[in-house]
Amino acid sequence: MSEQTISAKNKHWLTICQTSDLIKDSGICALIEQEFEEKQVAIFHLPNTEKQVYAVGNYDPIGQANVLYRGIVGSVGDDIVVSSPLYKQHFCLTTGKCLQEDKYIEVFPARIIDDYVQLFV
Amino acid sequence: MSSNNQQLVEKQKVVVVGNGMVGHHFVEQLAQLRTANPAIEITVLSAESRLAYDRVHLSEYFSGKTAADLAMTDEKTYQEWGVKFQTDAKVIYIDRANKQIVTKNDEVIEYDKLILATGSYPFVPPIPGKDRDHCLVYRTIDDLDDIQASAKVSKVGVVIGGGLLGLEAANALTALGLKTHVVEFAPQLMGVQIDAGGGRLLKEKIEALGVQVHTSKATRIIEDGDECRYKLCFSDDTVLETDLILFSAGIRPYDNLAKSFGLEMGERGGIVINNQCQTSDENIYAIGECALWNNFIFGLVAPGYNMAKVAAKHIMGEQASFTGADMSTKLKLMGVEVGSIGDAHAKTTGALTYTYENQPEGIYKKIVVSSDKTKMLGAVLIGDTSEYDSLLQYMLNAIDLPASPEALILPSSGEKPTLGVDALPDNAIICSCHNVTKGDIISSIDQGACTLGDVKTCTKASTGCGGCTALLKNVADKEFSSRGVEVKKDICEHFAYSRREIFDIVNVEKIKTFDELLASHGKGHGCEVCKPLTASILASVWNDYILKKPHLSLQDTNDTYLGNMQKDGTYSVVPRVAGGEITPDKLIALGQVAKKYKLYTKITGGQRVDLFGARVEELPPIWQELIDAGFETGHAYGKSLRTVKSCVGSIWCRFGVQDSVAMAIALENRYKGLRAPHKIKFGVSGCTRECAEAQSKDIGIIATEKGWNLYVCGNGGMKPRHGDLFAIDIDDETLVNYIDCILMFYVRTGDRLQRTSVWMDNMEGGLAYLQSVIIEDSLKLTDYLQAQMAAIIGTYQCEWKTTLSDPEALKRFKPFVNSSKPDSNIIFVQERDQIRPATTDEKIAQRSQTVKITNAGKIAEEA
Numbered sequence: 011m012s013e014q015t016i017s018a019k020n021k022h023w024l025t026i027c028q029t030s031d032l033i034k035d036s037g038i039c040a041l042i043e044q045e046f047e048e049k050q051v052a053i054f055h056l057p058n059t060e061k062q063v064y065a066v067g068n069y070d071p072i073g074q075a076n077v078l079y080r081g082i083v084g085s086v087g088d089d090i091v092v093s094s095p096l097y098k099q100h101f102c103l104t105t106g107k108c109l110q111e112d113k114y115i116e117v118f119p120a121r122i123i124d125d126y127v128q129l130f131v
Numbered sequence: 132m133s134s135n136n137q138q139l140v141e142k143q144k145v146v147v148v149g150n151g152m153v154g155h156h157f158v159e160q161l162a163q164l165r166t167a168n169p170a171i172e173i174t175v176l177s178a179e180s181r182l183a184y185d186r187v188h189l190s191e192y193f194s195g196k197t198a199a200d201l202a203m204t205d206e207k208t209y210q211e212w213g214v215k216f217q218t219d220a221k222v223i224y225i226d227r228a229n230k231q232i233v234t235k236n237d238e239v240i241e242y243d244k245l246i247l248a249t250g251s252y253p254f255v256p257p258i259p260g261k262d263r264d265h266c267l268v269y270r271t272i273d274d275l276d277d278i279q280a281s282a283k284v285s286k287v288g289v290v291i292g293g294g295l296l297g298l299e300a301a302n303a304l305t306a307l308g309l310k311t312h313v314v315e316f317a318p319q320l321m322g323v324q325i326d327a328g329g330g331r332l333l334k335e336k337i338e339a340l341g342v343q344v345h346t347s348k349a350t351r352i353i354e355d356g357d358e359c360r361y362k363l364c365f366s367d368d369t370v371l372e373t374d375l376i377l378f379s380a381g382i383r384p385y386d387n388l389a390k391s392f393g394l395e396m397g398e399r400g401g402i403v404i405n406n407q408c409q410t411s412d413e414n415i416y417a418i419g420e421c422a423l424w425n426n427f428i429f430g431l432v433a434p435g436y437n438m439a440k441v442a443a444k445h446i447m448g449e450q451a452s453f454t455g456a457d458m459s460t461k462l463k464l465m466g467v468e469v470g471s472i473g474d475a476h477a478k479t480t481g482a483l484t485y486t487y488e489n490q491p492e493g494i495y496k497k498i499v500v501s502s503d504k505t506k507m508l509g510a511v512l513i514g515d516t517s518e519y520d521s522l523l524q525y526m527l528n529a530i531d532l533p534a535s536p537e538a539l540i541l542p543s544s545g546e547k548p549t550l551g552v553d554a555l556p557d558n559a560i561i562c563s564c565h566n567v568t569k570g571d572i573i574s575s576i577d578q579g580a581c582t583l584g585d586v587k588t589c590t591k592a593s594t595g596c597g598g599c600t601a602l603l604k605n606v607a608d609k610e611f612s613s614r615g616v617e618v619k620k621d622i623c624e625h626f627a628y629s630r631r632e633i634f635d636i637v638n639v640e641k642i643k644t645f646d647e648l649l650a651s652h653g654k655g656h657g658c659e660v661c662k663p664l665t666a667s668i669l670a671s672v673w674n675d676y677i678l679k680k681p682h683l684s685l686q687d688t689n690d691t692y693l694g695n696m697q698k699d700g701t702y703s704v705v706p707r708v709a710g711g712e713i714t715p716d717k718l719i720a721l722g723q724v725a726k727k728y729k730l731y732t733k734i735t736g737g738q739r740v741d742l743f744g745a746r747v748e749e750l751p752p753i754w755q756e757l758i759d760a761g762f763e764t765g766h767a768y769g770k771s772l773r774t775v776k777s778c779v780g781s782i783w784c785r786f787g788v789q790d791s792v793a794m795a796i797a798l799e800n801r802y803k804g805l806r807a808p809h810k811i812k813f814g815v816s817g818c819t820r821e822c823a824e825a826q827s828k829d830i831g832i833i834a835t836e837k838g839w840n841l842y843v844c845g846n847g848g849m850k851p852r853h854g855d856l857f858a859i860d861i862d863d864e865t866l867v868n869y870i871d872c873i874l875m876f877y878v879r880t881g882d883r884l885q886r887t888s889v890w891m892d893n894m895e896g897g898l899a900y901l902q903s904v905i906i907e908d909s910l911k912l913t914d915y916l917q918a919q920m921a922a923i924i925g926t927y928q929c930e931w932k933t934t935l936s937d938p939e940a941l942k943r944f945k946p947f948v949n950s951s952k953p954d955s956n957i958i959f960v961q962e963r964d965q966i967r968p969a970t971t972d973e974k975i976a977q978r979s980q981t982v983k984i985t986n987a988g989k990i991a992e993e994a
Binding site: 033038039 | 624625655656657658659661663680683684685687688692696698946950954956957971
C-alpha cells in the first residue's frame, strides 16, 4: 500500500481504539468525524490472516443502511470478505468490490501499533 | 374466443352429478381454470352422505384410517373455492329441453353444462339367496361399516370374485380376523391383468398367506349352512360354508339416469362419449367409470382424472381431448407385488414371450415383445415388480429393445441393461396418476424448482400412488446435474460435507468450536453459510450460550443482537408469550416499554407482540425492562422454536374437548430455545374446528375426545402444505415423546434452512418411514433422541438474561467503539400514529432541513 501518495492529501493515521476492543473474526464500528462529514468505518479482526485488521465503509450500498460491521466475515476463494447482514452480498475487504453486483465500498488502510488500532483517514 | 362467446361462458352454470374421486377432480380442475373467469357457478350433487373420498385406499379404513383421513375434500374447501354442494341429493330427473335437473328432495336446479360423474356399482351375479343378510358389497364407506358390523358376528368370510378388487376385499376380511376364502368363476385369479402362469403363482402366494382360493367355481345357490350361517352350493356339487358373503364380481356403470333420459348408450351399458367427453347431448358430459369411450369403460382412477381434466378444459373453451389410457397397473395385494403392463396376454399377432419363473422364491416375470423383437408390448410381474417402471417406459414410448430382451427380466447374473432416462422422449409419462410427462418435469426445473421436493410440489408427480418415485428421482437428478446443479450436498466451498454429516462429525468427535471443525475438516476462513450452520449444530448438540466467545463471530446478526434486523439496520423485539396467553399486567408492561422507546407495535401471526425500530444501543435497556416485568426472549431471531399457537380450548370454548392452551404453554416452554435447521412453529387446537390452524404448522396437534391427533411437517408461507397425520388419539405422554423424537430427528437429519415440510417431501419412504423410526423405533434411535432432547431442555437459558449479566457481551451493543453518538442514518417519520423508517427521499429532505437550521451561517458563507 502506497502510504506516501495518500498522505499527500492531508490524511494521517488516527488511533481508534485498543486491540482488546476488537472481536476475533468479527467486526466493530468506528465513527470518524471530519469537518464536513461523518464517516462510519467497519473494522474487522481476522488474526488468522496476513493483514490481521481490515477497515471498510460501514454503509451497505445495496441495502442502503449502516450495517456492514454486523456481517459475517470469511473467504470466497482467495478473497477475504464480509457478507452483508441484510441481503448477503459479499464485499472484498481488501478491494471493496462487491462480488455479486457492480458496487464498491470504500477501503481504509488499517494497522495495529503497540496494542492500538489505527486507521489512515 | 369471441366476445360473444365470452359472455356465454361468463353466465355458465355447471352442475356436477356425483362426487366420487373423478367428480371431485373435475371440480378441482374447473375451480382452478376459472380463476380467470370467476363468474362460472359450480354446483356439486352427491348421492352419498359424504363428500368425495379416496376409494383407492379404501381398505385402509380397516387398518385405522377414519373417514376423515380418506376424505379428499371438505365443506370448508368447497366453500373456499366458491363451490356449491349438496350431499344426500341423488338426481332423479333430467329435463334436457329446459336444461334442468331434479333431486330426490324435489329441488330443481338449472344447468348450462351438466357433468355426469356417477361412477359405477358392484355387479352382483343373479344367484338365488344373494339378497339375504350378511351378503354385502365393497364399494363405499357405508359398505365398509356394514362389513365391519357383520364381521363382528361372523367367523368365516367368502369373497365372490378373484379380480383385483376381490383380492383387496379378501385382504380386508383377513384384517377383520375372518377365515377368508376367495371364489372365482374363471380358472385363475386376476384374469384381466395377468396370464395363467402368473395367476398360478399368485394363487400359491395368497394361499400361503392363509386365504383359501377356489378357482373354476360357479355358485348355484346360497342356502342355510350346517356349521356356518350359509352354505355356497357350486355347480360341481361341492359346497363351502361361510357366515359372510362379499360380492366383488366386477363393476357396472351407473348409467340409468342417462339411459332414462335418452342419451346414447353402449350395447352393454355405459354412456357413450366423444373425445371431449361430451355425450350425445353436447351440453351433457360424462366422465369416469360411467362413461364409455371407444366402446371401453376405464375402471381405473387415472383415466377418469384425465377425462375430468379434458371436460373442464373444454367447458372453458380450451383445446383438449381424451385419447384413451394405458391400463397398466402395479400394486401390492396382501403384501404380494403384482404388475401388469399392456398386452399381458400376448394377444397381438405374432407376439413373442420370454418367461422367467423362480418357484422357490415365488417370482414370475414375463415380457411380451413384437414379432421382430424390437418393441415391448406387455409384461406380467409377480413377486417382484422392480423392473415395472422401465418396462412400462419401453412400451409407452416404443423405445427399441436391447438385443437380448430377456436380460431385462433375468436376475442380475451379469450386466442388466438399464433404461437411461435420456432415452425417454419429452412426452414420456412419468407419473400416470397425475399425467406428468418428462417434459413437465423439465419445465418445472426451468421455472425454478431446484430440489426433488420442489418438482413434486410443482408438478404433483409421485403424489398419487407413489409408484414412480424412483423414476422421478432419476429424471430430476439427471436434469439437475446436466445444468450444473450439483446433486452432492456440500454445504459450501469450505466444507465438503452435508449438514447431516457435519452434525455427526461434531457429535462423534466431540467438537466444540468452529475453529476446531475448520482445522480438522475444512479449508479457507468459513463464510455466512458454514458459520451459522456450525453454530446451530453446536447449540443443538452442546447447547452452550450462543454468544459465548468462540461462537460469537459465527452467528448471523439476528443471533448476535438477539433481535431481527430490519431494512434500516434497527431491530425488532419479540418477548415470548407462550401459547398466546398474557396477563393484563404484562400487556401493560409491554405497552409501557414500547411507548417509552417509541417503538412501532404490531401483533404477529404467532399470537405475540412485535416491537420495531430499536437501535442496537437501545436493545439492552429495553430487554432489562422486559425481563424485570417477567418476560423472556421469544427467539424470534433464531432458527429455533418460534411459537405454539393455540385456540382457547375446553376451559372456555363450548366446543373444546381438551385444554389446548395448557398443552400449548407446556410445549412452548419445553422446546423454547431449541436450535434447528430452520424455524419451527406449532399449533394446538382444542377440537376438530381447528381454530389454531395446527395443520399448517411444523407440529400440529388437534384435540380429540380420546386424546390428541398429531400432524407433522405442515407449512404456511410460500408453499403451503397440510401436515401429515402421524398418530391418532394419543395421550399427553406419548404426544410429548413423539414430538421429542421427531424434532431431534429433524435437527439431526435436516438440511440447512430446510423446513420440516421440505424435509418430509425429500425423505425417502416419507411419512411411513418417519412413523417407523419414531413409533416402531426401527433404527433403535429413540432412546438416544429422547436423551438428547432432555439434555437440551435441561440446559435452557434465556439468552437475553445471560447477555445482560455479561459486560463483555454488552460491549457489542455500542453503535461505535469510539463514540456514543447514534447512527445518524436511522431516521423515522410518523404514519398512523406510529413511527416507520423514512424513505430515501424523506431522509434527504429532512437532512437538508436540519443542515439549513444548524449550519445556516456556514452554508450562507459558502454560497
